[in-house]
């Protein structure tokens with residue numbers, strides 16, 4: 001059998017064709033979601049509606065027509081400039097769209113090749129839509145909007161009740177109790193950490209936005225998941241903070257510049273999504 005026949009016989013298996021077709025759709029879906037996440041990243045910290053006002057150029061108000069709003073393609077076709085006023089469009093639009101698209105494709109492929117139930121990708125896709133805007137807004141504005149975290153806390157409760165198997169739970173009641181229980185426990189433990197940090201160091205060692213983001217992560221990935229995400233984010237955060245202090249020695253401008261924790265939580269979440277099954281046995285519980 002030559003490679004062409006081999007590929008065809010690989011493709012015609014039901015599961016493999018589902019992986020390929022689903023992969024294409026996941027990529028397109030991720031690119032479109034990324035385009036919407038860009039709207040959230042710009043408007044949420046400015047307290048603007050994310051649905052009511054149609055897309056427009058923030059510089060000249062030029063309404064963005066549908067063909068100027070195609071993920072990735074439009075940015076490249078317009079060469080990163082507004083067609084109304086020529087103002088440069090932030091490369092964030094391209095980065096967020098590509099990142100969301102590729103991560104969505106990765107989530108689908110990882111699930112397909114590991115032989116897991118495709119329904120289990122639901123909390124992972126939800127985490128993608130939560131973590132990318134949370135990380136970007138936190139890095140830029142030092143806040144994580146409540147309406148973002150509250151939405152996904154609600155999503156975790158409703159999702160675990162309506163589709164318990166997607167969250168690894170056998171029944172709607174177990175799904176509901178597990179989601180609420182984990183989120184309450186995460187909230188109480190992290191609130192103690194946050195208050196203790198404030199009492200010991202005076203500043204916000206762990207902000208309330210970070211606490212709410214981790215509560216949502218607990219609802220989506222359970223106790224082991226949120227434990228790993230917190231461990232990874234704290235460890236990696238400390239390494240980067242020490243690195244930043246050493247690197248900025250003598251440069252006063254960077255000193256005293258608190259590092260946003262949101263991007264580290266997001267990074268920990270993506271590591272958990274892709275390597276969680278291998279890392280879980282190494283964790284104490």
Ligand SMILES: [Zn+2]
Nearest residue numbers: 057060082085
């Ligand atoms: Zn413009």
